[in-house]
Amino acid sequence: MPVISFANPKGGTGKSTSALILALELAHRGGKVALIDCDPNQVTAGWAAAREANGDTIPFTAIPNPGEGDIIDVLDTLSAEYPFVIVDLEGTASLMMSRAMSRSDLTVIPMQASPVDAKQAARAVALIRVEEKTLRRRIPMRILMTRNNPAIRTRDEKAIVEQLESAGVPMLDVPLHERAAFRALFSFNKTLRELTKAESAGLPKALENAEGFAYFVIKALKDEMRGEGDTNSATSEAA
Numbered sequence: 001m002p003v004i005s006f007a008n009p010k011g012g013t014g015k016s017t018s019a020l021i022l023a024l025e026l027a028h029r030g031g032k033v034a035l036i037d038c039d040p041n042q043v044t045a046g047w048a049a050a051r052e053a054n055g056d057t058i059p060f061t062a063i064p065n066p067g068e069g070d071i072i073d074v075l076d077t078l079s080a081e082y083p084f085v086i087v088d089l090e091g092t093a094s095l096m097m098s099r100a101m102s103r104s105d106l107t108v109i110p111m112q113a114s115p116v117d118a119k120q121a122a123r124a125v126a127l128i129r130v131e132e133k134t135l136r137r138r139i140p141m142r143i144l145m146t147r148n149n150p151a152i153r154t155r156d157e158k159a160i161v162e163q164l165e166s167a168g169v170p171m172l173d174v175p176l177h178e179r180a181a182f183r184a185l186f187s188f189n190k191t192l193r194e195l196t197k198a199e200s201a202g203l204p205k206a207l208e209n210a211e212g213f214a215y216f217v218i219k220a221l222k223d224e225m226r227g228e229g230d231t232n233s234a235t236s237e238a239a
Contacts, residue, residue, distance in 0.1 A: 002105040002221050003075055003085045009127070010120035011091030014110045014146035016043035017182050018213075019088040024191050025214035026084050027059035034082040036063040036074065038100065039090045043186070050189040059191065060086075068096045075103040101131050106221055107141045108172070113148050113157035118164075125169055140224040144213075145175035150205070172220065174212040181206035 004022065006015040016039060023035045023044075037045035048062035061082070066074045078085045087100045101107050107128060111121040121143060128139050143164055148157055164171060176182070181192055184200035192207050200206070 001079050001081075001083045001085065003079050003087065003100075003103050004217065004221075005087040005089055005100045005104040005107045006110060007089045007097055007101060007107055007124055007127075008109050008111060008117075008120055009092055009097070009123050010111075010117060013091070013112060013117055013120075014144075014176060015039070015091065016041075016088050017185070018108065018110050018144060018146060018176055019086050020044050020047060020185060021176065021182065021192075021210050022214055022217055023060045023084075023086050025210055026086075028191075028193070029214070031084050032082050033060035033084045033086065034063060034078045035060050035086045035088065036071075036078070037065060037088050038071065038096050039088050040065075044088050047186060047189055054189065056189070068094075068099065071096055071099050072103065075100065079103070097127065098131055101128060101139055102135055104139060106217070106224065107139055108144050108217070109141060110144045110146045110176075112146055113154060113160055115156065115160075118160045140220070141170065142217075142220050143169055143171040145171070147178045148175050150177040150179075150209075170220075172213070173216045174209070176213055177205075177209050179206040179209060182210075 006019045008015060019035060023033050027033045035044055042064055045062050045064035048058045051058050063074065075085065087104070089097050089100055109121050109124045111117040125141065128141050132139050179202060181195055181200040181203050184195055185192065188195065188199050192203065192210055195203055197203065
């Protein structure tokens with residue numbers, strides 16, 4: 001069953017938020033989901049632990065902090081049991097990142113529309129290309145734009161998207177916008193559908209964004225299964 005990793009060697013790009021939103025949306029649709037938190041900050045695992053402490057249901061199985069030596073076995077075991085396994089990786093290039101990507105059916109690279117984030121996203125893409133050559137197989141990937149303004153597309157964002165597209169780096173067809181509700185997930189340890197208007201403004205738009213994000217992640221997985229994903233990879237170069 002698919003393993004979806006969220007990776008970027010730079011911290012603060014929205015990896016944990018993206019991973020949590022995807023896990024919640026897939027669980028809401030009836031999927032059985034495992035979320036592995038490999039980030040030393042343990043943001044998603046902390047969200048689950050806080051809900052458990054409050055006596056609230058956790059919509060997915062939370063796996064906190066597996067070690068580098070265990071991650072392959074953990075992924076192999078969980079992917080045999082769960083329809084979806086999501087991995088929230090630490091914000092640094094590491095052996096953990098390489099090992100998780102080697103087992104991933106899709107690696108999502110969250111990045112904000114800034115030159116610094118673009119450089120680090122390029123590092124993540126380069127790491128994936130190296131892993132592809134080592135494994136002699138493709139590792140499907142998608143860039144996810146995060147924390148952008150839903151009303152205004154900045155000049156930096158336009159330029160970065162154009163550069164990614166011209167370089168043949170595939171992108172998810174929907175960004176995760178800057179939304180108060182996404183921050184409120186961690187402030188109140190709730191799901192989007194549990195939040196109230198008093199806890200966050202703009203809930204309908206945030207929910208629409210989250211649903212669209214999950215839809216396009218699943219679409220990317222299906223496209224890859226049909227062989228319609230990125231062809232600019234180690235395997236295509238070797239063919």
